[in-house]
Amino acid sequence: MSLVADPATNTLPKLLARNMKAFGRQPGMREKDRGIWQPYSWRECYAHVRDFALGLAAAGFKRGDKLSVLGDNRPRLYWAQLAAQALGGMAVPLYQDSIARELAFVLDHAEVSIVVAEDQEQVDKVLSLAGQLKNLHLIVYEDPLGMSAYSNDILKSIADVEQAGRAFGQKHPGYFERELEQGGAQDVAMISYTSGTTGQSKGVLLSHANMIATSESFASVESVKRGDNWLCYLPMGWVGDSIFSLSTSLVVAATCNCPESPETAQRDLRELGPSALLGPPRIWESMLTALQVKAADASPLKRNVYEYFRRLAERRELLKGDGKSIPRSMRFGYRLGEYLVYGPVRDQLGLRNARWCLTGGAPLGADTFRFFRSFGVNLKQIYGATEASALVCLQDNNEADPNTVGRTLPGTNVRIGERGEVQVKGPGVFLGYYKQDAATRDAVTPDGWLKTGDAGLVDPRGHLAIIDRAKDVGKLADGTPFAPQFAENKLKYSPFIREAVAFGDQHPFVAAMISIDMSTVGKWAEQNGLPYTSYMDLARKPEVANLVVEEVAKINATLPDATRIRRIVLLNKELDADDAEITRTRKVRRAFVAEKYAPVIAALYDGARETQLTMDITYEDGRKSQLTSTMLVYDITPAGPAGPGRLAA
Amino acid sequence: MNFTPGSQQIKAPSVQLSVAGVGKRFGGVTAVDDVSIDVPQGRIVSIIGPNGAGKTSLLNMVSGFYKPDSGRIALEGRDITKMRPSEIAALGVARTFQNIALFGGLTVLDNLMLGRHVLMRSGVLRCVLYWGLAQREEVRHRAACEEIIDFLKLQDLRKQPTAALAYGLRKRVELGRALALQPKVLLLDEPMGGMNQDEKEDMARFVLDVNQERGITVVLIEHDMGVVMDISDHVVVLDRGRKIAEGPPADVQANPAVIAAYLGTSKGSGSA
Numbered sequence: 001m002s003l004v005a006d007p008a009t010n011t012l013p014k015l016l017a018r019n020m021k022a023f024g025r026q027p028g029m030r031e032k033d034r035g036i037w038q039p040y041s042w043r044e045c046y047a048h049v050r051d052f053a054l055g056l057a058a059a060g061f062k063r064g065d066k067l068s069v070l071g072d073n074r075p076r077l078y079w080a081q082l083a084a085q086a087l088g089g090m091a092v093p094l095y096q097d098s099i100a101r102e103l104a105f106v107l108d109h110a111e112v113s114i115v116v117a118e119d120q121e122q123v124d125k126v127l128s129l130a131g132q133l134k135n136l137h138l139i140v141y142e143d144p145l146g147m148s149a150y151s152n153d154i155l156k157s158i159a160d161v162e163q164a165g166r167a168f169g170q171k172h173p174g175y176f177e178r179e180l181e182q183g184g185a186q187d188v189a190m191i192s193y194t195s196g197t198t199g200q201s202k203g204v205l206l207s208h209a210n211m212i213a214t215s216e217s218f219a220s221v222e223s224v225k226r227g228d229n230w231l232c233y234l235p236m237g238w239v240g241d242s243i244f245s246l247s248t249s250l251v252v253a254a255t256c257n258c259p260e261s262p263e264t265a266q267r268d269l270r271e272l273g274p275s276a277l278l279g280p281p282r283i284w285e286s287m288l289t290a291l292q293v294k295a296a297d298a299s300p301l302k303r304n305v306y307e308y309f310r311r312l313a314e315r316r317e318l319l320k321g322d323g324k325s326i327p328r329s330m331r332f333g334y335r336l337g338e339y340l341v342y343g344p345v346r347d348q349l350g351l352r353n354a355r356w357c358l359t360g361g362a363p364l365g366a367d368t369f370r371f372f373r374s375f376g377v378n379l380k381q382i383y384g385a386t387e388a389s390a391l392v393c394l395q396d397n398n399e400a401d402p403n404t405v406g407r408t409l410p411g412t413n414v415r416i417g418e419r420g421e422v423q424v425k426g427p428g429v430f431l432g433y434y435k436q437d438a439a440t441r442d443a444v445t446p447d448g449w450l451k452t453g454d455a456g457l458v459d460p461r462g463h464l465a466i467i468d469r470a471k472d473v474g475k476l477a478d479g480t481p482f483a484p485q486f487a488e489n490k491l492k493y494s495p496f497i498r499e500a501v502a503f504g505d506q507h508p509f510v511a512a513m514i515s516i517d518m519s520t521v522g523k524w525a526e527q528n529g530l531p532y533t534s535y536m537d538l539a540r541k542p543e544v545a546n547l548v549v550e551e552v553a554k555i556n557a558t559l560p561d562a563t564r565i566r567r568i569v570l571l572n573k574e575l576d577a578d579d580a581e582i583t584r585t586r587k588v589r590r591a592f593v594a595e596k597y598a599p600v601i602a603a604l605y606d607g608a609r610e611t612q613l614t615m616d617i618t619y620e621d622g623r624k625s626q627l628t629s630t631m632l633v634y635d636i637t638p639a640g641p642a643g644p645g646r647l648a649a
Numbered sequence: 650m651n652f653t654p655g656s657q658q659i660k661a662p663s664v665q666l667s668v669a670g671v672g673k674r675f676g677g678v679t680a681v682d683d684v685s686i687d688v689p690q691g692r693i694v695s696i697i698g699p700n701g702a703g704k705t706s707l708l709n710m711v712s713g714f715y716k717p718d719s720g721r722i723a724l725e726g727r728d729i730t731k732m733r734p735s736e737i738a739a740l741g742v743a744r745t746f747q748n749i750a751l752f753g754g755l756t757v758l759d760n761l762m763l764g765r766h767v768l769m770r771s772g773v774l775r776c777v778l779y780w781g782l783a784q785r786e787e788v789r790h791r792a793a794c795e796e797i798i799d800f801l802k803l804q805d806l807r808k809q810p811t812a813a814l815a816y817g818l819r820k821r822v823e824l825g826r827a828l829a830l831q832p833k834v835l836l837l838d839e840p841m842g843g844m845n846q847d848e849k850e851d852m853a854r855f856v857l858d859v860n861q862e863r864g865i866t867v868v869l870i871e872h873d874m875g876v877v878m879d880i881s882d883h884v885v886v887l888d889r890g891r892k893i894a895e896g897p898p899a900d901v902q903a904n905p906a907v908i909a910a911y912l913g914t915s916k917g918s919g920s921a
Contacts, residue, residue, distance in 0.1 A: 261804045
């Protein structure tokens with residue numbers, strides 16, 4: 001019997017109770033604190049959830065109420081969500097780096113009554129909004145540091161709430177168990193707000209059945225086992241974290257491990273050596289960049305050894321991809337490389353124990369993908385949508401391919417609708433958008449298929465391949481089809497390019513706005529004796545422009561002539577989620593960017609040598625000001641590196 | 650007068666550190682001349698003044714690096730004028746230096762552990778055997794250091810040698826090492842010197858937290874008037890070795906003698 005059909009296991013908190021009974025002493029969660037991995041057994045997890053839930057009940061939290069968590073991945077923030085769900089409430093996890101205005105929208109729209117915040121910084125953000133949120137009546141904080149000077153009635157520490165819960169529990173024996181019993185599979189477990197690449201974000205209602213069924217079929221396909229270790233480092237506001245960290249770990253009784261802080265996540269990853277790792281393309285790209293920088297810094301001997309085996313692994317991977325046999329000498333070399341390079345590199349990255357690694361959320365460049373696979377990292381693509389509980393397709397171990405996203409999960413079906421749009425039906429498909437019935441009707445076909453908005457096709461093997469957002473796929477003026485993400489991913493493979501936005505729809509050629517990677521370009525500048533002061537200064541250096549132009553020319557050599565990038569402009573700031581240019585999951589908000597940078601785009605196509613742009617700048621503390629700056633436009637000549645771009649001056 | 654941290658908060662706090670008529674001469678130069686300051690328990694007292702006013706000399710006398718030629722310094726009523734620096738440190742007075750004085754080759758954690766040296770009891774033999782008391786002691790001290798690492802948000806730098814850290818971070822580590830001593834009184838000599846605005850704001854936040862969360866009395870020398878006026882309870886102004894004014898920040902700012910010391914009386918030169 002599936003978990004969802006069994007009334008003893010059909011909600012997430014009921015699964016926690018099952019794990020507590022079955023595996024009580026084994027670690028359910030770990031948290032790195034004070035430099036040590038501190039374990040919490042399933043029994044402790046359950047006790048915390050129960051006490052916190054009773055504390056919420058004492059504070060008037062009822063069935064159908066909403067609780068938000070705001071902070072980095074912390075066991076107590078996961079427990080708070082389970083506590084709310086145990087009482088029949090809904091969890092509304094938030095992105096920890098959201099600015100107050102974004103929080104205000106979600107908290108108001110979801111009618112959140114209780115916010116559990118990690119620390120003083122997050123409490124300050126919520127307190128600044130408390131006046132405008134009529135439903136909010138309690139803010140609970142985890143870390144008491146800096147909180148002693150606050151004397152606000154709506155503030156309580158987690159310890160206070162748990163204490164109140166224990167007192168409430170003594171007065172109302174059996175209350176928690178009765179509430180837990182009442183929960184059903186179709187209850188809303190969470191409202192996940194979409195990252196909103198298209199306008200205002202929407203609240204996706206996911207039921208316990210959605211989440212548990214998705215996790216169950218994921219666990220069956222990937223053979224996730226009890227006792228497996230996950231590193232919980234992805235933003236709690238992202239639906240993927242709720243599915244993989246919370247739901248899947250409860251379903252199979254795997255252990256969630258919370259890093260000490262975002263800055264230590266990389267080191268904690270290495271210490272832990274998790275059984276698997278899930279990351280958006282950004283994570284894999286930055287891992288690769290860090291590795292390339294380290295390799296370039298190594299002594300000549302090490303650098304040459306690394307470079308030799310990297311090339312060997314790449315050739316082997318290409319042969320494998322083409323289905324050709326691998327020569328004996330190459331097999332021997334690869335085995336040697338495993339000892340000298342690949343194994344140690346995997347160990348450095350913390351992937352030594354990882355049976356598989358997943359990338360999803362956005363397409364990952366084929367070169368990056370191939371690199372990790374060639375080094376023995378079992379990296380595979382997955383495809384999902386918030387509205388489909390984060391997971392629709394994933395690749396089989398033997399079928400990893402950078403160009404597809406694999407087969408559908410068991411029980412889930414995919415079809416291609418009009419304009420090539422991918423449509424999904426299955427147990428993970430959401431209940432609807434919260435308080436947005438019109439949007440729900442737009443997102444689901446009359447016969448009940450979810451319209452993902454992604455353009456894709458199913459290849460002969462039965463793999464789904466995603467081309468781009470359906471509405472972004474366009475045509476060049478001569479009719480050549482053009483998918484901006486494809487060009488952008490090519491560009492982002494260069495370690496010097498952090499973000500790129502490509503244009504071409506209805507235009508005669510492809511052009512791109514590029515923001516450089518401050519750390520790698522900065523290092524390059526230092527090595528070349530090029531002094532600079534700031535990001536803007538660096539981006540305006542003619543030498544840096546030459547560097548990037550050469551990189552783009554190299555990339556162009558791998559593209560068909562029609563879709564080569566002809567002109568670029570170097571932005572004088574990084575695209576920033578605080579300026580609403582990209583989402584918190586680092587997806588470009590195309591329509592917004594096109595509008596904001598309209599003069600720049602015009603300059604890309606009218607042959608201008610430079611362009612002026614007036615921008616509203618938002619500082620980290622929320623202050624705003626205006627800045628007018630000049631950006632230079634560079635031509636990419638077809639000759640490649642031999643013909644660097646010319647300067648305007 | 651036996652006032653220890655953790656006992657009942659009293660409305661009008663008692664004087665924790667008292668400097669009475671202290672003077673110090675270096676050859677013909679009078680560095681500090683008959684200065685008296687009372688530092689109340691649990692407050693932040695700032696000492697300001699132009700370069701060469703005698704601020705650091707005064708701090709050096711409190712921490713025992715210099716012996717005053719005249720006057721008396723008392724901690725919680727106990728005369729510490731003639732004590733050695735290590736004895737004063739053991740009584741609960743910790744300090745940071747204007748020019749950072751960390752062990753560059755040691756990690757952040759080891760520098761903090763060194764800060765706890767005066768609190769450690771195990772002898773060489775016990776430490777070599779690493780058994781019983783020595784082991785328990787190490788665990789206890791490590792836990793205390795980890796708490797400071799958490800407090801100052803140094804988690805990602807725990808195992809980094811301090812020489813490789815940015816200037817602002819080294820200053821923060823130095824504050825951490827002073828805190829590792831579990832002081833009652835913290836003497837900070839220009840903790841924000843040479844920092845950018847962001848780093849200054851962070852440091853000011855930490856100083857306030859040290860004071861409010863841990864109840865540690867702070868004596869601060871600082872040149873950034875914005876910071877001083879923001880976080881101090883009481884400001885003392887020195888000029889050429891003499892105390893020329895003291896009081897709440899707003900009063901001191903308006904004091905003509907202070908303005909004169911900073912800007913000069915007749916011709917406007919010099920700056921803070």
